[in-house]
């Protein structure tokens with residue numbers, strides 16, 4: 001699976017909430033698990049593991065049932081939520097490119113009896129996946145319900161580059177990201193939330209930023225440049241919280257496989 005395939009998936013992917021409950025053939029599972037085991041983290045210092053669950057192993061308040069789930073278990077430190085978004089979004093795009101349906105599930109948890117802790121790593125979030133009879137791909141980016149670039153960016157001349165980040169999925173489609181800076185260094189910030197909203201979306205929106213960072217990284221790779229990520233606290237626009245800086249350099253040594 002190439003970066004170009006993942007990049008192209010950004011413009012077609014969508015969430016699916018109705019699945020064919022027949023399990024996928026073993027060879028498909030082997031292939032996707034192999035891809036998952038080669039996923040690239042945002043922060044290599046954070047230990048994590050993926051676990052695969054079946055429908056009986058998951059409890060979800062919403063009636064979304066799927067034959068398979070991929071779960072992220074992670075060390076709870078530093079940027080683990082952004083790291084989670086960055087890693088699992090690689091799976092979301094992989095599924096889309098392989099004609100499999102998927103959906104991020106922030107509300108779902110492992111069922112009773114399925115551990116929340118594994119080898120010292122804590123359950124973070126899961127993605128449902130499988131076959132569906134529904135249409136898996138969008139045919140046009142106008143089908144995405146997203147904010148306009150002018151609402152989420154002040155970077156001059158970066159419209160084409162940021163389109164991939166604009167289209168990223170987010171919890172309840174909150175799109176809490178903001179991009180500032182210039183074409184060499186883009187600052188990615190997150191909307192500050194009031195106490196009530198922070199309880200609901202505080203964690204999810206950090207996962208969302210990781211998703212957007214992965215999309216942006218693919219977009220940088222698409223124009224033949226290299227993205228490097230920095231997390232040292234920096235200024236953010238009013239009403240936003242600093243999350244990361246993406247340095248864009250001329251280097252054909254691609255950071256994202």
Ligand SMILES: Cc1cc2nc3c(=O)[nH]c(=O)nc-3n(C[C@H](O)[C@H](O)[C@H](O)COP(=O)(O)O)c2cc1C
Pocket residue numbers: 013014015016017062064103104105106107108144168169170171172173204207208211
């Ligand atoms: C971190 C995260 C958590 C999500 N949790 C849920 C969920 O619990 N239930 C659900 O139906 N969709 C969930 N979604 C899917 C979003 O609602 C969806 O991505 C968004 O509305 C944009 O639609 P699209 O993915 O079809 O482009 C989640 C998405 C993300 C990124």
